[in-house]
Ligand SMILES: Cc1ncc(C[n+]2csc(CCOP(=O)(O)OP(=O)(O)O)c2C)c(N)n1
């Protein structure tokens with residue numbers, strides 16, 4: 449088995465001390481080591497945000513893309529080289545705000561990759577504005593009198609948009625989180641892992657103790673992960689009790705299974721280049 453230290457990047461994270469993203473990074477390094485996936489076979493793609501700086505701190509291929517654009521880049525990477533383990537990472541603002549359209553369509557596309565969202569209910573990098581998952585009424589610097597809109601529900605969205613592995617973790621429980629990550633990475637299809645990852649600097653409401661008082665593990669209540677309706681019901685549980693763990697898992701053909709250019713099973717990047725004579729095509733247009 450690989451060692452966790454093999455996945456430690458050369459650059460030390462510059463997150464605030466206590467930021468939940470440390471737990472996500474550590475859990476991901478542990479999950480990859482336990483799955484024995486060599487760093488050169490992993491591509492970590494992000495958008496923009498504190499959380500999206502993660503590819504700089506892990507020893508693997510990385511791509512720090514544009515705000516909200518991790519999923520299209522990750523999809524392109526995966527379709528270009530199906531031999532890679534592709535993991536998109538980022539924040540709630542990145543994935544559920546500016547990147548929401550990509551999120552919806554990536555769920556229904558079912559490309560075989562993992563999406564880890566460090567959900568802290570704020571835009572951390574830009575100093576604490578309300579994000580799409582901020583609760584109604586939450587006071588932030590952009591909502592001094594409280595958020596007016598209702599919060600977006602990422603788990604329910606992923607379920608109803610067609611993601612085939614839908615889970616939620618907590619960065620205060622690294623062992624549990626790395627198990628969910630392993631499940632997501634091993635799953636054949638699109639996996640969403642929403643992670644409660646507290647922003648200790650700008651979110652004084654959703655703190656570690658706040659989550660610890662409320663979260664419980666679905667597996668402790670013998671949750672049936674094949675029951676779609678039950679998963680949706682659980683996704684809406686919020687308040688005194690908040691579930692974490694695997695909500696739903698199912699199998700259906702991936703995009704790669706059905707895309708004609710990939711059906712052979714040979715990665716596109718390893719297929720021979722065919723020379724196409726463009727002269728005939730050009731004549732049609734000129
Ligand atoms: C097109 C564009 N719009 C806005 C920004 C400014 N911006 C950078 S990060 C960010 C939000 C980050 O929030 P989130 O994704 O939740 O990450 P966090 O910092 O909380 O981890 C915003 C609005 C940007 N970089 N690019």
Ligand code: SF4
Nearest residue numbers: 464467498572647648
């Ligand atoms: S501002 Fe918040 S999200 Fe960003 S590094 Fe600090 S604690 Fe983490």
Ligand SMILES: [Mg+2]
Nearest residue numbers: 539540570572
């Ligand atoms: Mg955020």
